[in-house]
Amino acid sequence: MNTVTKLGVFAAGLAVVFGGAYAVGATQNDTMPRRYADYAPADAPEAPAHGGHAHEETGETAPPVPGGLRISQDGYRLRPVTTTLKPGKSLDFAFHVLGPDGKPVTAFQLAHEKKLHLIVAPRDLGGFQHLHPELASDGTWTIPLTLPEPGTYRMYADFAPEGGPAMTLGADLTAPGDFRPDPFPATSRTSTVDGYTVTLQGAMNPGQPSPLSFTVSKDGQPIKELEPYLGAQGHLVALRAGDLAYLHVHPMSGLIFMAQAPREGGSYRLFFDFKHGGTVRTASFTLEG
Numbered sequence: 641m642n643t644v645t646k647l648g649v650f651a652a653g654l655a656v657v658f659g660g661a662y663a664v665g666a667t668q669n670d671t672m673p674r675r676y677a678d679y680a681p682a683d684a685p686e687a688p689a690h691g692g693h694a695h696e697e698t699g700e701t702a703p704p705v706p707g708g709l710r711i712s713q714d715g716y717r718l719r720p721v722t723t724t725l726k727p728g729k730s731l732d733f734a735f736h737v738l739g740p741d742g743k744p745v746t747a748f749q750l751a752h753e754k755k756l757h758l759i760v761a762p763r764d765l766g767g768f769q770h771l772h773p774e775l776a777s778d779g780t781w782t783i784p785l786t787l788p789e790p791g792t793y794r795m796y797a798d799f800a801p802e803g804g805p806a807m808t809l810g811a812d813l814t815a816p817g818d819f820r821p822d823p824f825p826a827t828s829r830t831s832t833v834d835g836y837t838v839t840l841q842g843a844m845n846p847g848q849p850s851p852l853s854f855t856v857s858k859d860g861q862p863i864k865e866l867e868p869y870l871g872a873q874g875h876l877v878a879l880r881a882g883d884l885a886y887l888h889v890h891p892m893s894g895l896i897f898m899a900q901a902p903r904e905g906g907s908y909r910l911f912f913d914f915k916h917g918g919t920v921r922t923a924s925f926t927l928e929g
């Protein structure tokens with residue numbers, strides 16, 4: 641199989657906008673489709689201006705609240721059944737999303753082909769897992785999960801309940817043992833995984849929209865076409881160093897999209913999932929913004 645070409649270059653434009661939720665108070669009254677609306681590309685029909693919630697009356701944009709920092713929001717609460725896992729050992733990890741009535745939510749909106757995206761990363765950001773757990777009819781989510789090494793991990797549940805707002809809730813998980821934190825990786829726009837070289841173009845400019853795109857090559861030849869993954873050409877998560885604030889975006893083909901980093905600045909670890917040859921791989925980068 642040879643899907644490479646000397647001329648073809650895959651470039652995925654990615655809308656990168658911090659904020660798993662609108663600013664507190666803005667969500668409940670919003671009448672737009674909520675799933676991903678707050679960080680969807682600006683040209684998506686259902687999307688508001690990215691980066692925050694544009695108020696119709698004033699034109700002002702409220703700074704978005706980064707996702708993943710809270711275990712509850714807007715009446716919904718993330719409840720892991722277990723938070724301590726033996727390192728290096730697979731466990732059927734289970735959790736619930738509790739609704740405003742205190743009961744497990746059983747109906748979720750589909751987004752990027754899934755009802756819920758589960759991200760797990762160690763707090764030193766030296767790793768990354770992107771998982772899609774199964775939903776039982778009683779509202780229990782389960783997935784085999786391995787925390788590879790001792791340490792504290794952050795789990796992120798990215799979802800929108802049926803009739804509710806999109807949100808990313810986060811909780812800490814622990815793997816007891818001798819924790820040896822990795823230093824935060826230096827700024828890097830090139831990542832190599834399984835012989836693939838992935839290059840990131842663009843920058844996280846604090847408070848300013850800026851384009852981010854990727855090129856993928858193997859054996860020195862650009863990959864013309866990646867395989868669809870979650871209904872897109874790739875999948876990007878960015879986590880902010882220090883507090884592990886969460887960002888979850890997908891590329892839209894054929895267009896360049898804008899990154900919108902918080903105006904306060906920060907360091908970010910970016911995890912780009914792409915599929916080629918039937919396998920999903922993750923390239924990781926560090927950007928200062």
Ligand SMILES: [Cu+2]
Pocket residue numbers: 754756757758770771772870
């Ligand atoms: Cu996912």
